[in-house]
Structure formats: C-alpha cells, structure tokens
Amino acid sequence: MELSLDRLTKQYGRKAAVDRVSAELGTGVHGLLGANGAGKTSLMRMLCAILEPTSGEVFLNGKEITGMGAAYRNLLGYLPQDFGYYPNYTAMEFLLYIAALKGIPKKIAKKRAVELLELVGLTEVTDKKIKTYSGGMKQRIGIAQALLNSPEILILDEPTAGLDPKERVRFRNLLADYAGDKIVILSTHIVSDIEMIADDVLLMKSGKILLQGTVPDLTRQMEGKVWELMIQPEDTKIWQAKATITNLRHEGSQIILRILSDTKPDEGAVLCEPTLEDLYLYYFPTKEGVM
C-alpha cells in the first residue's frame, strides 16, 4: 500500500499553504515535522480528502483518492488537530456514533469500542459525559475514534497534544504496535515522539518538504554542526545573540551551551552527537524551540 502525493498544492489567496509537495508514503510511521503554519494540517486534510487541493493529486496504489470516495474513507482513520466531540455524549456513545458513521456493524462496534477504551485507559470513565473529561482524556477519545475501523491509513494531527508524559509513552507503544503494514502519518511539535516511533520523517517548512528520510539519515546531515561549549554565566547573552542555542544547562558555576553551527563556534567548543531536535531547530532557527 502506498500513498503518492503529486505536486500537491493548496493556495489561500496568494499564500501557498502547501506548495507542490510530492512524496511517496509507504507502510510504516511517517512523522511530519514543522513549525506552526508550515502547512502540515492543510497537507493532512488534503490526504483525508476533506480539503480540495488547488492543484496536484493524491493517489492510493495508483488510484486518485477523491474518485475513490467512500472506498477511500473506509480505509481512513483521522484525528484532526482541533478534535471535536459532542459534549453531552459519554465516551461509549460517542464511539458508537462514530462507528455507525464508519459503517461498523453495531455488535462489532460495541466490542471494538470496549477494547479501544481499555487501550487508551478510559475504561473507568466510559459512562461519563465527555464534557467532564480533561484535555488529555478528550485527546485519548480522539485517538480511539480514529482507530475504530482499524484503518489502513491512519492520519493523526498533533495526537500527543495535551497528553502527559505517561500517556505519551502509552500512545507511542500503541502506535508502534498498530503500524505494521499500515500507513500512519502523524504530525507533532514534540520532536522526541517522532524520533522514537517514526520510520520516516518529513520536515516541512513554508508549505514545502525540505527533507525526507529516516531519523538516522536526517540526523547524519547534522554531523559536524552540533557543538557543546562551556562558558561563564555572564557570557550567556552574548552567545544567545550570535548563535543558535538549542540547550543551556548549568554545571557547577559554569554553563554548558548546545550550539548549532556549520563551523566551530569557539576554540573550546566540542562536537557532539546530533539529534532530530537539533535538525528541527537548525531549520527553524527563528521560531519556537530556539532559546
């Protein structure tokens, strides 16, 4: 199974939210990484066939997805970024409603809903109205509904938003178990989530895919660009002004900076092992995540 994106473009007025994106997405977990406004959500909505591209097409195994209609949607599980729910529904009622929309027979739906509620840790609050749930619990309901039909294509827009660290670990394990021979596409700001589970990472910026590859492939590109430097506390501001600092930690009375630089920033700087976060911050130096 393969999703092919062919020069996919979405234009809002003069601004291109997604700009001629072409990619091949096979089975496995694909992590979509990018700052706010990079075009991740627009791209995902086009992959779900709920946003019409200005130009370009998406194919599933060679078939154009909008032409596939319900057959394509039958393979799809989607968690939108701004996940909506019916506040007066209980978790069980909500899942059964979505199951009916997905065309799952009632008996199977009930069994599946019970399984999923257990999987996302909501068994004890099954009969409570969703409006009483915390943000993390609502997000877990969102994940459960996306998995109801055991989709072949699972698209998750910021699935870990609102989850506490323990829930994130549970989610990562769940997704790793699930992926197998399915296409899973997820976007998140939390680089470590992608680093842990994505087989393939797509780095998006200004509507374009800058890089695509496995985590080791991508981090390899940062080799020789990540440095650590020990400085006096009073020099911190000087360094923040002249370099991209990805981390700062105290060690005794001194400070250790993690610096992204194509060249050795200082005589005392030492090279270190790059991470995906370094790569992300290298490409988004002026946005969030940069100290």
Added chain:
Amino acid sequence: MELFLLEHKKLWRKRSTKISVMLCFIYIVVFGSILSYQWFTFGSSDNHTSAFGNHFDGYSMIRNRQAYSRSFGGELTDETLQEIINDYQKIEAADIEQASDITDWQTIDNYLSLLWPELKDTDIYKIIISYVDSEKVTGLYERRQQAIESFLENNGQTGQEKDYLLRINESVKTPFHYEWSQGWATLLGDVIPDLGSVLALFLSIVLSSLFAGEWRNNTSALVLTTRHGWKTVACAKILTGFAFALELYLLLSAGNIVSQLLFLGVTGWNMPIQIVKLTAIAPMNMLQAEIYEYVFLLLGIIGFTGIVMLISSAVKNNVSALLLSLAVIYTPLIITKYLPYEIQKMLDLIPLVGNSADIFRTNTFHIFGAYIWSPYLLITVPVLIGLTCLPFTVSCWAKRQKA
C-alpha cells in the same frame, strides 16, 4: 436506519431542543389554546378594557352559547335570522351583559353590516343588531350572491377570473346549517393560521444547527472522513429534520385538537365555512376547513424544514444559519405590505409565509393564462420548494468542507 436513529437521538439530547419544544408547547397549546378558550377569548366579560379581565369560565360559557344558538333550529333562513335578531334585542333590553355573553352577536352583526348596509344608522352608536328592524332583513342568499359579485368587481376581479370564482361558489349549498360559530371562527381564523409563524421560529432554533452545528462542535472533519460521512449522514440528518418537524407538528396539533374537543366539542363541524365568512366561495364545511388548515400547516412545515436544512448545510455558523432561516419567513411577513400585490402573492408561496385562512378569500394566481384559486398553490408550492432544497442540502454538506 441506525444512523437516522443516532442523529435523531443527538438532536433530542440538545438542551436547546428540549427548551424550544417546551416553550413552543406552552405558547401554542397552553397559552394560545387552553387559556384562550377558558379565559381571554371565551370567558365571560367583566372588564371590557382588556380580554385578560375576562372571567375564568370559558368552558361553561361556550356550553351556554352553543345551547343558545342551537335553539334556532339549525338552518339559516331569513326567518331564523329575524328570530335571532329579535331575541338578541329582547335579551339586550333586559341585560346587555347577558346579550354579549351568550348570543352569537358578532357573526350576525357582520352579516347585517355586509348584506344590509342601508339599514345601518350612523347616528346610533350601537351595533346594528341592537336596533335593526328584523322585518327588513330578507333575501339573505340573494344578497350574499350580490355581495360576492360586488366584492369581486371592487377588487378588480372581473371577466374570466370572476366567472372562475363564481363557478367555485356555485357548489356552495344553501341554506346554510347554522350553530354557534365563534369557536370555529377563532379556530380557523386565528388559532391554526397563526401556528405557522410560531412553529417557524422554533423549527429554526432547533434545525438551523442540524448541519452547521457540526462546525461549531468541530466534528465536521471527523464526520466527513468517515465512510458514511457524506451522503448517508446527510440523508440521515435530513430524515431527522423531517422527523423532528413532524413530531413537533403532531405534539402541537394533538394538544390543540384535544383542547378544541374539550372546550368546543364537535358541535357545528358540518356548518359551511360561509357561516364564519359569508363571502367565502369554497364549498367546505368546518371540519373540512380544519383538515385543510392542518394539512396546509404540515406541508408548510415540511417546506420550511427543507429550507432551514439547506441553509444549515450551506453555512458553517449556527447563528448565521438561525438568522438566515428566520429571515426567510419573517422578512416577507414584515415587508409584504409595502410591496405590489402581485409580489405579495408570490411571497405567499414561501413555506409558512402564506396563510391557510386564504380558503376564506377569493385570491387567485394567474398562470399561463389560467386562473388558479390561491389555496391550490399555497398548499402545494411550499412543500415542493422544501423538497427541491434536499439535493442541494446533501451536496452542500458534502462539498462545503472542501473550500
């Protein structure tokens, strides 16, 4: 079917739905029907400055009035009319309150003003029935025929149109069966015709969010990415909209009919509608007219529901959907009097804008050279408009997201 049941359940779970239905029931059945019969329309008068000063004795007063009118034999002839006038004048001389409370004076006074205007003495401040010489009240049905013809002439309805309307009138059988008529006049002239505009308000409140509400809840993206999220769910929502409209209609109609049976009974069901309005041309009795008005209301509701659902699927905001839905009916109702007559008639074809009381009138539509009595179109066109909206509702819902 399962989706329909789920959508239906979803609609009824909303607090706004429950509150709307309750308010609608209180306003229409409790206030507009039960309290109207028992208190401010048929209660005996005490404080003449306000109907709310009436006594809370409508039930017994209606019985008294029905018994009194029944004493005049059932057929409305010159002789019966004279008897009614004489009896009224006798009662009034003894006790004016009694005359006002138990006689059918409004109906008879209308007949006299319309058919024997020459008997009206402008120097006397009283109503004509109080002083008219009953001996001069003769030729009821001939005068009615003349009144209809002059009314049509004065209305500019001449030639082919006049002939067409008079042909309808030929089927009206005389002499008329007569009983107490004020109950039927209130029911057919006010209670049922006014239901439409009130129902439109509550239908708009509940149904404008049927599709648009999915955007408010941010659930549209979820729904539209499911297998049945496009056409099937749109059809389920449409069925839900109609089911709700039907349920509301049945609830209110049943409430109204039960209170009608309780207070008015069935007495007078076979009177022709001409008893209420002499110049009416439709060969219908009161029961037929009531059935017509309820069918008119039902078809109007179906038509209006179709429009509201189209608006709901075409906009992504509950408030905009509500305001647009209300505008569809209330704008024509407000502006119609400032518009040319032909445009007024066209606006009447919008669901629930036209009035079921048109069966008492002589309005026509002139289409492709033929004259059509207005109730024929007023009852059919609104429902067709509503049904025409349905395919657009489905496609708006399925495509709106893809902008």
